[in-house]
Amino acid sequence: MNRKVVLGIGAVVLVGAGIGAYMHSGSVEAKNEHTSVALITDAAGIDDKSFQQSAWQGLTKWAKANDVKEGKGGYTYFQAKTSADFETNINQAVSNGYKNIYGIGFPKTPSINAAAKKYPKNNFMIIDDVAKTRKNVVSVTFHSEQSSYLAGVAAAETTKTNKLGFVGGMKSAVVDTFEAGFIAGAKSVNPDIQVDVQYVGDFADAGKAKTIAASMYQNGTDIIYQAAGGAGTGVFTEAKDLNEKQTKADKVWVIGVDIDQSADGEYKATDGASNFTLTSATKGVGTVVTDVTKMADENKFPGGKHLVYGLDDKGVAVTRGNMSDKAWSAVEAAKKQILSGDVKVPVK
Incomplete structure (x- = not known):
C-alpha cells in the first residue's frame, strides 16, 4: 500500500486500561530480538468486529511473520473500561517495557499527546486523528468520506423505501466524514432520498445502537449505515431480530464499517438462509499497524509524519457484498469519478 506522507504532523493516542482495567499479558514473557508493541483499546476491545479488531489482526500478522510471542517483550493489548483509563494504561504499557504504543481512535489523542512528551524514547501512533507534531509520534488518517460515498451510492441503488439511516458512534470531525460522504x-443517485442521522454517544454501547436502529426500521428505513465501532453490533442484532421474522424479500439491510462485516449479516429468514449485510466500507487499519510495526522494527519508525490512506492506494474500499449488478456498476462508476477528480466528496 502506497502512503501519502504529510510532513510536520505527528500522531499520538492510545486507548488504555486504568485501575481495574484489563491488561492482556500473554502466557509467558516473550524472548525475541524484535521490537515490542502494546495496543491500547477502549471498552469494546479487540473483538469489536470493527476498528480495534482490525488493528489487532494487523499486529498479530506481523508478530507471526517474525515469530514474536505475546507477552512482555513481545506484543499485547490493554483494554480500558472508561476513557479515564487511557492515560493510566499508557503509563502501564511504558512501565512494562513496551517500546511502541498504538492508540486506536481519536478519543485517546489528549492522553497520547501527554505521553509522547513524557516518554520521548517511546514511539506512539494514533489512528484516525492528527496529534501534536513530535519526532516520536505518527498520525494516520483515512479518506473515509470516499468509501462512505460509495456506500451511499450502493444504498440509494438498493432501497425500496427511499429512507436510509446513519448511526454514528461519537459525534466528531472523524465520524462527520462518514456521515457527509x-x-x-446517496443524494448523487436520488437528491430527494431521506437520511435519518443519529448518534450513540460512544463506540461501545451496543444496546443504545440497537434501540436507535429499531426506531429507524420502524419508521420505514430499510438500510442503515453504522459507523459506530463496537456499538455497531447493536444495529446488526436489531436487523437480525427483524429479518428472522420475515421473508428474504422483505429484509432490512445493514452496511458494515472498517472491516468486511458480511459474516455478521448471516441469518435464517422464514423462507431460508440469507444475508443482510449490503456492503462494508472498509479501511486498512490492520495494514497500517503491520506496516508501521515493520518500520519500527527496522528502526525506521515514521515519527513526525502524517500518513494518509484513500481509494487511490486501497486504504479504503467497499466490498461487493450483496449488491445487485446494477448497484455494483453504479459504485464502480462513482469510484472512477472520485479517482479522476470529477467528484469531490465532502467531509462535513
Whole structure:
C-alpha cells in the first residue's frame, strides 16, 4: 500500500486500561530480538468486529511473520473500561517495557499527546486523528468520506423505501466524514432520498445502537449505515431480530464499517438462509499497524509524519457484498469519478 506522507504532523493516542482495567499479558514473557508493541483499546476491545479488531489482526500478522510471542517483550493489548483509563494504561504499557504504543481512535489523542512528551524514547501512533507534531509520534488518517460515498451510492441503488439511516458512534470531525460522504453518495443517485442521522454517544454501547436502529426500521428505513465501532453490533442484532421474522424479500439491510462485516449479516429468514449485510466500507487499519510495526522494527519508525490512506492506494474500499449488478456498476462508476477528480466528496 502506497502512503501519502504529510510532513510536520505527528500522531499520538492510545486507548488504555486504568485501575481495574484489563491488561492482556500473554502466557509467558516473550524472548525475541524484535521490537515490542502494546495496543491500547477502549471498552469494546479487540473483538469489536470493527476498528480495534482490525488493528489487532494487523499486529498479530506481523508478530507471526517474525515469530514474536505475546507477552512482555513481545506484543499485547490493554483494554480500558472508561476513557479515564487511557492515560493510566499508557503509563502501564511504558512501565512494562513496551517500546511502541498504538492508540486506536481519536478519543485517546489528549492522553497520547501527554505521553509522547513524557516518554520521548517511546514511539506512539494514533489512528484516525492528527496529534501534536513530535519526532516520536505518527498520525494516520483515512479518506473515509470516499468509501462512505460509495456506500451511499450502493444504498440509494438498493432501497425500496427511499429512507436510509446513519448511526454514528461519537459525534466528531472523524465520524462527520462518514456521515457527509454517505449522504452525498446517496443524494448523487436520488437528491430527494431521506437520511435519518443519529448518534450513540460512544463506540461501545451496543444496546443504545440497537434501540436507535429499531426506531429507524420502524419508521420505514430499510438500510442503515453504522459507523459506530463496537456499538455497531447493536444495529446488526436489531436487523437480525427483524429479518428472522420475515421473508428474504422483505429484509432490512445493514452496511458494515472498517472491516468486511458480511459474516455478521448471516441469518435464517422464514423462507431460508440469507444475508443482510449490503456492503462494508472498509479501511486498512490492520495494514497500517503491520506496516508501521515493520518500520519500527527496522528502526525506521515514521515519527513526525502524517500518513494518509484513500481509494487511490486501497486504504479504503467497499466490498461487493450483496449488491445487485446494477448497484455494483453504479459504485464502480462513482469510484472512477472520485479517482479522476470529477467528484469531490465532502467531509462535513
